């Protein structure tokens with residue numbers, strides 16, 4: 001382990017890191033901070049949740065001349081939520097230096113941003129579209145930028161942002177330094193390196209696997225029709241502190257979160273068609289724990305750092321293996337443990353192998369839990385509640401009634417009744433989910449460089465209007481799932 005003191009970091013920034021509670025540098029930080037403090041271009045690859053933000057943030061903060069109110073650093077990130085998160089982290093790292101950091105992203109009032117830009121911050125963090133918008137309006141000047149960071153560069157490439165990035169970088173001085181970071185480096189990233197970087201040094205934190213070992217990875221082979229019941233059973237058995245469920249499309253996310261609510265789970269969805277205010281409020285509620293299941297498209301797959309996420313469920317297997325790495329990387333961060341479970345329909349089995357080849361790790365097969373197991377899981381949760389209440393030791397008020405109950409019945413019967421009342425029985429309320437077509441059978445070939453279609457603020461064909469769900473009624477065998485032709489991204 002390396003101490004931050006050994007890495008040539010300024011005293012003010014060392015103080016900030018201490019204030020953030022960081023004691024030692026992670027491997028990617030130890031390797032890239034000293035290099036970043038020089039002027040060389042740098043490509044940094046390290047597993048999810050291992051501190052890449054601080055790895056690029058520290059050199060960026062330390063190289064700024066704080067006597068000047070001009071923009072000297074810029075971070076480009078693929079999604080708005082990530083831009084906000086990175087700007088918050090940079091603010092903390094720059095606390096000792098009094099760095100001024102501003103995030104600029106689509107969906108936020110542009111006039112407010114223009115006013116904020118009147119006194120230029122030292123660092124701008126933004127999404128490509130909105131940054132370019134400001135450049136075209138002449139409200140953002142980048143002619144003194146020394147450091148450019150491309151966070152999740154491979155994703156920005158997937159989303160078709162390469163021209164936007166090119167146009168942004170054309171406005172920065174010729175001699176700026178470019179740092180590029182991601183947990184995955186698919187082959188096409190080379191294009192970015194060639195186009196935007198000068199003889200970059202590549203730093204890869206060497207690990208046997210691409211995913212972190214603190215995440216237990218499972219797959220469940222299951223037909224499309226059976227997915228939802230199995231998902232709710234898993235939630236009942238595993239009782240995640242916070243869980244993220246990834247679905248393939250926006251419609252899927254809407255339908256899933258509605259269906260989960262129908263069955264009594266505290267879930268909300270996040271995807272690119274929601275207003276920015278809604279996206280932020282959903283994420284805030286999830287962070288605070290007032291919702292405990294977040295249903296998301298890949299818009300939430302990259303970079304987001306939410307502590308307490310113990311489980312990630314891939315309701316639909318992602319189309320490309322990199323997306324898998326990032327999705328499951330929302331758990332098991334900063335040394336914590338996590339569980340990732342991926343549903344695979346029989347026809348999508350080939351994707352399992354493609355993913356495993358990329359991650360260099362086998363997923364363990366898990367059998368779909370039965371209804372009885374779900375009930376058992378809920379019973380355990382109820383027992384847990386009782387034990388916690390006993391520990392709370394504030395039962396005086398209830399003792400007399402307890403004694404009364406015990407006069408008429410034996411203790412085991414009374415406790416069993418309490419357990420029955422506290423146990424949330426697996427809910428089988430019928431829900432309606434439009435079936436997702438299986439992905440096309442995949443031959444084992446290199447990374448598929450199709451544009452995935454933007455989920456940030458790009459133009460998209462609007463999703464078909466949502467179908468209502470059926471309330472009540474008896475559930476005939478599996479017919480709650482109505483098949484319908486589907487438009488996926």
Ligand SMILES: Nc1ncnc2c1ncn2[C@@H]1O[C@H](COP(=O)(O)OP(=O)(O)OP(=O)(O)O)[C@@H](O)[C@H]1O
Nearest residue numbers: 022024025026048049050051052053183303305334
């Ligand atoms: N040196 C450190 N000691 C302890 N915690 C740290 C350290 N550096 C970063 N962290 C914490 O680790 C978590 C993950 O960091 P970060 O979001 O930068 O990871 P990342 O490598 O960018 O992951 P991803 O690939 O998902 O974007 C954050 O909560 C961060 O505050």
Ligand SMILES: [Mg+2]
Nearest residue numbers: 052053151303
């Ligand atoms: Mg990151």
